Amino acid sequence: MDRDQVEELRSLQDTLYFIGGKWRIPIMNSICNGNRRFREIERSIPGITTRMLSRELKDMEANKLLKRNVYADTPVLVEYEPTEHCRSFGNIISEMINWGRSHRNVVVEREDC
């Protein structure tokens, strides 16, 4: 194992740690797709609970992945805005979508046989 591979593995594991669970990437994707409000994001990700969404959003704000803007009109309006840091995940997310798409095709092919 040469030096490069050690550094690559470290970068890889950092990213994986950052992605963490099941929901962060879908949330990033949703926000980058233009969803801004809590219920809007929630509806865009079937199956997520308010608890998980709430926790993730808080954590993501702390990690500078998004900005939480509160507009104190009545009723109060809360919007989550992606940062550049969040958008920098775009390539990973696109690649994941591509992979998932072609993987599904492979599975479908197998099922046809």
Added chain:
Amino acid sequence: MDRDQVEELRSLQDTLYFIGGKWRIPIMNSICNGNRRFREIERSIPGITTRMLSRELKDMEANKLLKRNVYADTPVLVEYEPTEHCRSFGNIISEMINWGRSHRNVVVEREDC
């Protein structure tokens, strides 16, 4: 949420499900980097236990991500070989390495301030 976003989310979640835990991507990376034998892969990923490696390799074989070749010389030699399916993850892995690298730089910058 239009049709496209539903399909994208599905692809994304499929991929995330496939990646699963903490170890699969590092294992794929290791094997694609040329590591072939059990102990070789194990040593290339500090912290992994034989149990996790064993489980993952088995699961990955079942999912056609790799081929397990047994050479019945004495002593028996076992080699894990990546399939095209595994290599197709290359883009995701590269993007993750890139992200991890630049994220670390960002963190280092912050620490310097």
Added chain:
DNA sequence: TCTTTTGGTATACTTAAGTATAGTAGTTAC
């Protein structure tokens, strides 16, 4: 007035993922 919507929090629980540690059977090196 009653229901629904918004933007969440609190509590309790389950399950999946991962860790720690030991052991197996065969082989080779000293």
Added chain:
DNA sequence: GTAACTACTATACTTAAGTATACCAAAAGA
């Protein structure tokens, strides 16, 4: 003969992640 390596499996346990459910206050709509 004993220590170390290969390629694992087995058992027991911990912890983190996720689920289920209920609830809150304020506002708007029917």
